[in-house]
Amino acid sequence: MLDIAEQLHRWAEEGRDFAVATVVAVSGSAPRSPGAALAVDGDGTAIGSVSGGCVEGAVYELCVQALQDGTTVLERFGYSDEDAFAVGLTCGGVIDVLVTPVAADAPGRPVWTAALAAAARGEAAAVARVAEGPAELLGLPLYVRPDGTHEGGLGGHPVLDRTAAAEAGAMLDAGRTGPVSLSEDGSHCPGGLTLFVESSVPPPRMIVFGAIDFASALVRAGKFLGYHVTVCDARPVFATRTRFPDADEIVIDWPHRYLRGTSVDGRTVLCVLTHDAKFDVPLLEAALRLPVAFVGAMGSRRTHEDRNQRLREAGVSERELARLHSPIGLDLGARTPEETALSIAAEIVAARRGGTGVPLTGSGTPIHREGGVRDAAAA
Template structure:
């Protein structure tokens, strides 16, 4: 739901009543993962998507019903060859959907308003909602901040909020969206409640080293994918805001020095496009020892072999070299900067999602990977009647101008 934060925050500020449908679990092949949402206001305006079109119409109707009844429900959508006209997923998977009305007096409105406000300001926060449990708790929400403080509440046992806040904080620290099973009294015994925890964290970083034409195209691709993109180069004549208007930051500094002094995390992507040994070797020596998501370097096959030889001479181990994506990008036959940026972006996505980079035509690999590879909890594929059905079963789970050295 937090992916709709800006629009939903505006709706709450305007006092609109609306219902939001959120994917809480998927089984088998499904287009969207946990946290994907669709919202409908009382005038029938709709935003978001939960299935790429397969069940949107039915979910729209369920949201309107929820606005009328004021009750939260969980619905399951699937597919059956026995009933091809049933509303379901043609891809063959199942999705469990939490539909929550957010009326003017709804208990959940305070928590949602705070969560949407934080997300719209890009502040880290986690939203925990009851996705399975007693009817009077279903849809109840708790907003959890990085320091462990929380707002609103799930209702029920006094210890439930404290336990839920601790679990949500753990997911927030890792930037994950997923499900948590708890008992109704707040202990960790599964079986009583399932919480959907959505984490809102600042966008991941992409740092592009080398202020070249290919970098300008990669900046645009990185922004399209949702990264906070920094361009770094030691040459002030090339590293300018004029040349990289789409970048979030343009930094003039020696790449290895900048990397040593800037913040990175397990979601950070490092793209080395300088293909110059005096920049590449000290930079990659540092990069390959950081716990980042992706390290890639541009260059020809000959450049790659020479670079690896120099890195080994600098003490880089074979295990560390194995982390290097070089030459960077998938084999698309790319020639132009834009095509090359697409090739690099495709490899970054494939590496992060567990993709093979092979054509889907003729392939037997799953199109939609297990959501656990995306940081969620998809659980196992489940059987059930086709179409929409209420379920009471388990819900699975600025510019910097630092001078160069």
């Protein structure tokens, strides 16, 4: 639900009734991950997606029905060998979809409105609800803030609420969405109820060092991938809004000094395009010791070898050097800035998602991988 928070927030502000179908579990190959949502309002307008088209029609009808009877339902969709025209995922996977009505007069409406407003503003927010368990608990929302405070509740069970808030807070800290198994008294217990936690966190950061033509193309690619993109360069004549109209932020400072003073986390990607030793070495010396998702540097193989030697002399360990993606990008035969940006973006996606970078044709590797984004510790 939170992945379409901006549109749903507008609907809530306008006082519309709506129902939301959310993917709460996935097994096998499926086109969308847990948290993907499709919503339908009282006029039949639909937004979002749960399957990339495979079962959208059936899910739409479930939303319409939920609006009519006010009942939350959990439905499973999977591949059918018996009937080629049956509603199912032709990719062979199985998804569980929780359909929740959010009428204007529903008891949980204020909780949803608060959570959607926070997510729409780009603030961190988590919503926990029962996806499997007693019918009277299904779909009830518990909105959890980063400071641990929460609104709403799961059916008047204080212990369950406290446990759910703690679990949702932990998921929010990690920026994760997924199921948690609990018992009704709030303790972990297989066979109890299943809590589904959605986390909405601010977009991850991409910091591009070096205000060159390749950087301009990479900024556009980063924005396309959903990053908050910063361009940093010590030269004010190059680091201008005119040259980087798509950047969220332009910083004129020495790269290593800016990096040491700015905020990064396990989702941040750092792209060093300066390929100048006086910038690269102090910058990478700092970057390779930070808990970020990706550190890449542009340059020829000769530049790479020279840079690595300078970094060793500066005290960077072999383990730290192993984190460096250099020369940055996948081998696509890229020549133009746009092609190079595509190769860099592809390597970032592969590194964060655990991809191999090889063509899917004939590879035998899974198309839809389980496990989601790899955090800095896993990487």
